[in-house]
Amino acid sequence: MHNKTLTELSAGLQDKSFSSAELTRAYLDRIKQFDPGLNSYITVAEEQAMAMAADADARIGAGTAAPMTGIPLAQKDIFCTEGVKTSCGSKMLDSFISPYNATVIEHFNNAGAVMLGKTNMDEFAMGSSNETSFYGPVRNPWNTDTVPGGSSGGSAAVVAARLAPASTGTDTGGSIRQPAALCGITGLKPTYGRVSRYGMIAFASSLDQAGPMTRTAEDAALMMNVMAGFDERDSTSVQRDVPDYTANLNDSLEGLKIGLPKEYFGEGLDAEVGKAVEAAIKQYEQLGATVKEISLPNTHLAVPTYYVVAPAECSSNLSRFDGVRFGYRCDDPVDLEDLYKRSRGEGFGAEVKRRIMIGAYALSAGYYDAYYLKAQQLRRLISDDFTRAFEDVDVIMGPTSPNVAFGLGEKADDPITMYLSDIYTIAVNLAGLPGMSVPAGFVNNMPVGLQIIGNYFDEARLLNVAHRYQQATDWHMRAPAEFE
Amino acid sequence: MSLSQDDVKKIAHLARLSISDADIPAYEKDLSNILGLVEQMSAVDTEGVVPLAHPLDMAQRLRDDVVSEDNRREQYQSVAPATENGLYLVPKVIE
Numbered sequence: 001m002h003n004k005t006l007t008e009l010s011a012g013l014q015d016k017s018f019s020s021a022e023l024t025r026a027y028l029d030r031i032k033q034f035d036p037g038l039n040s041y042i043t044v045a046e047e048q049a050m051a052m053a054a055d056a057d058a059r060i061g062a063g064t065a066a067p068m069t070g071i072p073l074a075q076k077d078i079f080c081t082e083g084v085k086t087s088c089g090s091k092m093l094d095s096f097i098s099p100y101n102a103t104v105i106e107h108f109n110n111a112g113a114v115m116l117g118k119t120n121m122d123e124f125a126m127g128s129s130n131e132t133s134f135y136g137p138v139r140n141p142w143n144t145d146t147v148p149g150g151s152s153g154g155s156a157a158v159v160a161a162r163l164a165p166a167s168t169g170t171d172t173g174g175s176i177r178q179p180a181a182l183c184g185i186t187g188l189k190p191t192y193g194r195v196s197r198y199g200m201i202a203f204a205s206s207l208d209q210a211g212p213m214t215r216t217a218e219d220a221a222l223m224m225n226v227m228a229g230f231d232e233r234d235s236t237s238v239q240r241d242v243p244d245y246t247a248n249l250n251d252s253l254e255g256l257k258i259g260l261p262k263e264y265f266g267e268g269l270d271a272e273v274g275k276a277v278e279a280a281i282k283q284y285e286q287l288g289a290t291v292k293e294i295s296l297p298n299t300h301l302a303v304p305t306y307y308v309v310a311p312a313e314c315s316s317n318l319s320r321f322d323g324v325r326f327g328y329r330c331d332d333p334v335d336l337e338d339l340y341k342r343s344r345g346e347g348f349g350a351e352v353k354r355r356i357m358i359g360a361y362a363l364s365a366g367y368y369d370a371y372y373l374k375a376q377q378l379r380r381l382i383s384d385d386f387t388r389a390f391e392d393v394d395v396i397m398g399p400t401s402p403n404v405a406f407g408l409g410e411k412a413d414d415p416i417t418m419y420l421s422d423i424y425t426i427a428v429n430l431a432g433l434p435g436m437s438v439p440a441g442f443v444n445n446m447p448v449g450l451q452i453i454g455n456y457f458d459e460a461r462l463l464n465v466a467h468r469y470q471q472a473t474d475w476h477m478r479a480p481a482e483f484e
Numbered sequence: 485m486s487l488s489q490d491d492v493k494k495i496a497h498l499a500r501l502s503i504s505d506a507d508i509p510a511y512e513k514d515l516s517n518i519l520g521l522v523e524q525m526s527a528v529d530t531e532g533v534v535p536l537a538h539p540l541d542m543a544q545r546l547r548d549d550v551v552s553e554d555n556r557r558e559q560y561q562s563v564a565p566a567t568e569n570g571l572y573l574v575p576k577v578i579e
Contacts, residue, residue, distance in 0.1 A: 096563060099559045099560055100556075191540075192539045206537065232547070235545055236538070238540070239545075300524070301524065301525065301528065303521065304521055304522045304524040304525050315499060319500075322500075323565065324564070324574055329565035329566070333575050336575050336577055337500070338575070339574060340500040341500050341501060342502045344499075344500055344502070345501045348501070353503070354514055354515065354518070357495045357501065357511065357515060358515060358522075359499075360499040361487075361519075362522075364495070364498060371522070373535055374525050374530060376535030376537055377533040377535050378525055378530065378533075379536040380533050380534060380535065380536040381530070381533060415514055415517065429539075430539070431539060432539020433539075456540065
């Protein structure tokens with residue numbers, strides 16, 4: 001059962017080949033068997049999952065099921081889940097039981113999906129390797145001595161190891177696409193504002209966006225049909241109709257214009273990863289697409305710009321963790337300042353503290369123009385690069401990550417080297433565009449991701465472009481041998 | 485761009501973070517390196533470029549000033565470290 005896609009599981013549930021209770025139990029058993037070696041879940045919600053499965057079975061029996069009814073899913077531990085611990089990978093929220101649900105969670109509940117548990121992640125989504133988690137690193141199912149990527153590392157690992165048929169992630173600078181690439185699965189970061197951020201613990205509010213992490217593009221389309229849509233509780237949610245993301249999956253790619261940014265194939269890209277990506281592009285030419293070289297000349301500024309914008313917004317967002325209203329409080333504070341400082345100093349890990357301090361510095365008196373304002377101006381230039389590119393091409397392709405998964409601990413002591421692992425993904429967040437990563441081969445038995453970047457609100461086309469490739473290749477069907 | 489240990493202490497205070505003296509040198513080095521990375525921005529002439537605050541250049545959506553949520557104080561305060569009579573408790577501020 002665990003090798004079936006969402007589409008196949010949905011069909012099996014509807015024709016009663018198996019029940020949601022049986023399916024959910026099968027996944028819970030796999031989690032018990034395999035998760036101790038991966039550390040991909042922070043919380044397994046066994047009791048709630050079985051109760052939700054029973055409700056789903058009743059709904060299927062009554063003939064009122066939706067496509068996702070009865071499907072077990074893993075939710076990133078950044079989404080508030082009523083009655084279930086929501087830690088965001090931090091000691092700060094280690095004992096936090098959310099009193100309400102995120103909108104994304106509400107949507108899945110209304111669709112009748114089952115929540116297996118909450119997945120491990122970099123603390124407050126700040127990291128590219130899942131090593132900043134208070135709960136310890138997740139291991140990559142393809143080689144447990146390597147990282148799964150981050151920050152949605154647990155969500156990527158559970159799908160790769162078949163410990164959930166699909167999961168949710170969030171992406172501020174690559175946190176869906178990079179772990180999807182490193183774990184050999186499919187991940188979609190939608191356009192900024194397409195999926196509600198309500199109840200999704202904020203890191204950088206002008207960049208954060210939630211999306212699906214799945215085996216196939218078809219499955220991602222099913223997930224998007226549930227996740228996307230306007231939410232009046234999110235002030236940056238976009239009021240725009242949501243298409244049926246499954247409707248155009250099979251459209252022909254004849255005449256599709258693909259742009260290849262020369263900046264994404266230069267220095268820093270692993271040569272073997274580059275070859276795998278080039279082979280994927282060749283496959284697209286065989287499917288009828290045309291390819292042209294383009295330039296995104298401000299690409300090299302994306303990482304520096306991001307490391308002002310994201311920390312500035314993080315220092316503002318994380319000021320809510322004050323030891324007063326929720327979360328960790330230090331023992332025996334002598335006064336209010338001591339309460340704030342020690343609760344935060346003891347509750348946050350090193351990477352989170354680094355980013356809060358960079359942000360506080362960049363926003364402090366006398367530095368605003370040199371840092372935050374400058375970064376917002378560069379953000380405009382980076383965004384304009386894409387606008388110009390999309391005048392000539394339909395989608396942009398390149399590598400998701402410059403390397404395959406690196407070793408645990410290899411970059412953990414060097415923040416800058418770690419930051420550069422997101423060099424191809426960060427600009428997409430700064431521009432607010434949708435982007436995907438799809439499995440596109442292997443280097444030394446480790447997965448390689450092809451990144452596909454689309455124009456604003458062009459998620460349906462990205463899914464179509466990814467789906468047609470997956471009809472012609474089987475990279476996305478491979479599983480690590482121990483987890484087959 | 486290089487920060488001093490005093491700078492680190494000042495920033496930690498601004499951000500209300502207690503940092504042990506033993507950790508200050510590591511933060512001094514890491515924060516200086518990050519600011520060094522960020523320094524690449526200053527090489528670009530951005531005269532006249534309009535800052536981008538929202539990726540879709542959208543304005544903030546407004547709503548009518550009406551009560552739209554139920555009062556769930558008890559539930560929300562159930563996750564607080566210390567409350568009394570519906571109020572959050574902190575160490576004494578006024579003598």
